[in-house]
Amino acid sequence: MKRKQTLFLCLGAALITTALAGDFDREIKVRQSFMQVLAYNNGLLANMVRGKVPYDAELAQTAALNLKLAAQMNMSSVWVVGSDMSVAGNDTKTKPELWSTWPKAGSYLTDLGNASALLDGVAGMGLEQMKAAFSDVGKACSACHKDFRAK
Ligand code: ASC
Numbered sequence: 818m819k820r821k822q823t824l825f826l827c828l829g830a831a832l833i834t835t836a837l838a839g840d841f842d843r844e845i846k847v848r849q850s851f852m853q854v855l856a857y858n859n860g861l862l863a864n865m866v867r868g869k870v871p872y873d874a875e876l877a878q879t880a881a882l883n884l885k886l887a888a889q890m891n892m893s894s895v896w897v898v899g900s901d902m903s904v905a906g907n908d909t910k911t912k913p914e915l916w917s918t919w920p921k922a923g924s925y926l927t928d929l930g931n932a933s934a935l936l937d938g939v940a941g942m943g944l945e946q947m948k949a950a951f952s953d954v955g956k957a958c959s960a961c962h963k964d965f966r967a968k
Contacts, residue, residue, distance in 0.1 A: 839906030844895040849909075851892055858883040859958065862936075862951055865944060872944040881940035881947070884933040884954065888926065902967055915965040925961035932957050 839845070861880040864870045901913040915922045936950035 839904075839908065841897055841900035841907055841909075844897050844900055845907060845909045845911075848892065848895045848911075851887070851890075851895070854887055855884060855958070858887070859954065862940070862947070863955075866948060866951055874941045874943070877947060878937075878941035881933065881937040885930070885937040888930040888933050910967040912965050912967055918964075922961060922965055925957055925964075928957040928960070929954065 858880040862877060865872045865877060896915070898916055900907055900909065901911050901916065902909050903913045932950065932953040936947060936954055939950050940947045
């Protein structure tokens with residue numbers, strides 16, 4: 818009897834979990850992780866630009882290369898139609914406008930690719946040399962977030 822109750826409890830919990838999980842949980846998690854990779858590397862550079870840590874040519878070069886390579890990845894499969902914040906069950910801040918105004922978001926990604934490629938070319942040369950390129954990377958990030966990420 819005890820065993821059966823436990824089995825039904827487990828089944829019930831599994832069903833509830835399935836019902837609460839959105840269809841695009843995996844895609845949403847992956848794109849948030851991708852954003853974290855960008856933010857982490859951007860943060861290493863931001864700390865140097867803002868004087869929070871001393872400039873480190875090797876680390877700056879590495880972070881800039883990581884940004885450039887990440888921006889080259891084709892992660893379009895995680896930006897699925899229906900995975901925006903307007904659909905119940907989607908734990909995301911992505912606005913539906915990302916899809917309705919496409920390819921605007923794609924052009925921001927191109928901007929990020931171009932800016933991070935330029936940054937990769939100068940990040941190891943010195944703090945002053947990398948400042949303008951770093952700022953352009955930040956502009957690409959924030960332009961896209963302003964349009965397509967809810968507060
Ligand atoms: C980041 C991050 C952003 C951008 C933006 C750039 O690291 O998470 O949203 O940089 O702050 O201006």
